[in-house]
Amino acid sequence: MNDTPEQPQQNTTALLDRVGRHLARKNRPLSFDPVVEAVFQTDTAADRNRQTIVAGLFALVFFNGFIVIDAITRPEILGMSALIRLCFVTPICLAALFWLRRSPPQWIRDSVLTCCAILIALGSNYLLYIATSDEAHYSAFSFGLIVIGANIVLHIGFNAALATTVGCCVVTAFFLHATPDLNWSERNLPVYYMAAMGVITLVANYRLEGNLRHAYLLMLRERLNAQEVRRINEQLNAYSYTDALTGIANRRRFEQFLQSAWTEALVSGETMSLLVIDVDFFKRYNDSFGHPAGDACLQQVARAIEGQTRGDNDLPARLGGEEFAVLLRHTETIQAETAASRIHRAMSQLGLSHGRPDGNGYVTVSIGLASATPRHDGSAAGELVEAADKALYQAKRHGRNRTILADRAA
Incomplete structure (x- = not known):
C-alpha cells in the first residue's frame, strides 16, 4: 500500500499560510502575491468573464437605445447615429465580448473593456460634435453613464477603471x-460631472473589488481547511489499515478484504485462494542478529511478497509477527501454486543470510495454500483461513521452505 503523497499536503499547507497572511492585513489589497493571485484568477476568471459578457450585452442594448433619444432631440444626426452605433461601435464591442469567452488574463480583459468604453465615448462625443440642434449639448451630461457602466456594471479592475475614467474625461x-x-x-460642466461620477465609481469599484477578494480569501481558507481535514482523515484511515513496520496491509485490512472478496465470489461463483506465509526460524534470526535486523528482514520479506502480487486483484498483508498472507481473488489452485513458487524464488534471490539449524544458509518461508469457491451453503471465509493455517502447519512439519496445499475448504 502506498503512502499518502506529501506534495499536495505541502502545497495546501503553504497556500493556507499565504491566505492567512493576507487575511491578517488590515487593508484589503487589490492584488495578492503571485501564488494566491494565480489561484484566484483560475477560480474566478470563467464566472467573471461570463458576468462581464452578460453585462456588456446589456450595456450595448442600452447604448443603442439612445438612437430613439437622438430621433427625438437630434433628428439631424439620426442616420449617422444609427451608423456609428450599429455599424461601428457595436460590432467591435460584440467581437471583444465574444473574445472574452476564451477567458484571457484579467489585465488583457480589463484593457479590452477599457478600449471599448473609450470607443463608446468617442462615438458619443462625435455625435455631439456634429449635432446642430439647440438641445444637442445636453446629451453630454449623459456621458457619465459610460464611466458608471465600465467601473461598476462591467466591474473592471481598479487600474483599468481609473484609466477608463481619465480617458473618457479627456475625450x-x-x-x-x-x-x-x-x-x-x-463646455466644462459635463466634464466636471463625469469626473465626479468617476471618483464616486472608483471608490465603489475599489471597495467592491476589495470586498470580493476578501470574501474569496475566506472561502478559499474554508476550502483548504476542508481539504486538509479530508487529507488527514484519509491518512489516518490509511494508517489504520497499514502495517506500520512493513507498509503493507495489516490484519484489519486483510479481514475486511477477505470478507469483501468472499461476498463478491458468492455472486460471481469464482474461486479464490489464500496463501498463509511464515518466515522460517525467525526467532533464531532475531536472537542471532538482533531485533533491528529482524525488523529489516520482515520489511524485505514483505517487499518480496508484495512484488509477486497482481496489483488490486491480490492483497498482501502482515497478520502479525513473522506471519504474512496473500489473498488471491479470481484465482484457481494451480494459479495460486504458481504465485507461491514465485514467492519462494523471490526469497531465494533475496538471499538474506541466516544461520539456521537445517543447514539452509538464507531466510526462507513456509506457505500454506487453500482455495475455495464460496457457495450459499453456510460456509464462511474463516474456513478458508483455517484451511490455509492447517496447510502452513503441515509445511512446517515437513521441513519448511515449501508450499503445502490444503483440501478445498468448499
Whole structure:
C-alpha cells in the first residue's frame, strides 16, 4: 500500500499560510502575491468573464437605445447615429465580448473593456460634435453613464477603471472644447460631472473589488481547511489499515478484504485462494542478529511478497509477527501454486543470510495454500483461513521452505 503523497499536503499547507497572511492585513489589497493571485484568477476568471459578457450585452442594448433619444432631440444626426452605433461601435464591442469567452488574463480583459468604453465615448462625443440642434449639448451630461457602466456594471479592475475614467474625461473635454457655439458652462460642466461620477465609481469599484477578494480569501481558507481535514482523515484511515513496520496491509485490512472478496465470489461463483506465509526460524534470526535486523528482514520479506502480487486483484498483508498472507481473488489452485513458487524464488534471490539449524544458509518461508469457491451453503471465509493455517502447519512439519496445499475448504 502506498503512502499518502506529501506534495499536495505541502502545497495546501503553504497556500493556507499565504491566505492567512493576507487575511491578517488590515487593508484589503487589490492584488495578492503571485501564488494566491494565480489561484484566484483560475477560480474566478470563467464566472467573471461570463458576468462581464452578460453585462456588456446589456450595456450595448442600452447604448443603442439612445438612437430613439437622438430621433427625438437630434433628428439631424439620426442616420449617422444609427451608423456609428450599429455599424461601428457595436460590432467591435460584440467581437471583444465574444473574445472574452476564451477567458484571457484579467489585465488583457480589463484593457479590452477599457478600449471599448473609450470607443463608446468617442462615438458619443462625435455625435455631439456634429449635432446642430439647440438641445444637442445636453446629451453630454449623459456621458457619465459610460464611466458608471465600465467601473461598476462591467466591474473592471481598479487600474483599468481609473484609466477608463481619465480617458473618457479627456475625450469628452476635447470634443466639448472643439465644438463651436458652446459657452463655458456647456463646455466644462459635463466634464466636471463625469469626473465626479468617476471618483464616486472608483471608490465603489475599489471597495467592491476589495470586498470580493476578501470574501474569496475566506472561502478559499474554508476550502483548504476542508481539504486538509479530508487529507488527514484519509491518512489516518490509511494508517489504520497499514502495517506500520512493513507498509503493507495489516490484519484489519486483510479481514475486511477477505470478507469483501468472499461476498463478491458468492455472486460471481469464482474461486479464490489464500496463501498463509511464515518466515522460517525467525526467532533464531532475531536472537542471532538482533531485533533491528529482524525488523529489516520482515520489511524485505514483505517487499518480496508484495512484488509477486497482481496489483488490486491480490492483497498482501502482515497478520502479525513473522506471519504474512496473500489473498488471491479470481484465482484457481494451480494459479495460486504458481504465485507461491514465485514467492519462494523471490526469497531465494533475496538471499538474506541466516544461520539456521537445517543447514539452509538464507531466510526462507513456509506457505500454506487453500482455495475455495464460496457457495450459499453456510460456509464462511474463516474456513478458508483455517484451511490455509492447517496447510502452513503441515509445511512446517515437513521441513519448511515449501508450499503445502490444503483440501478445498468448499
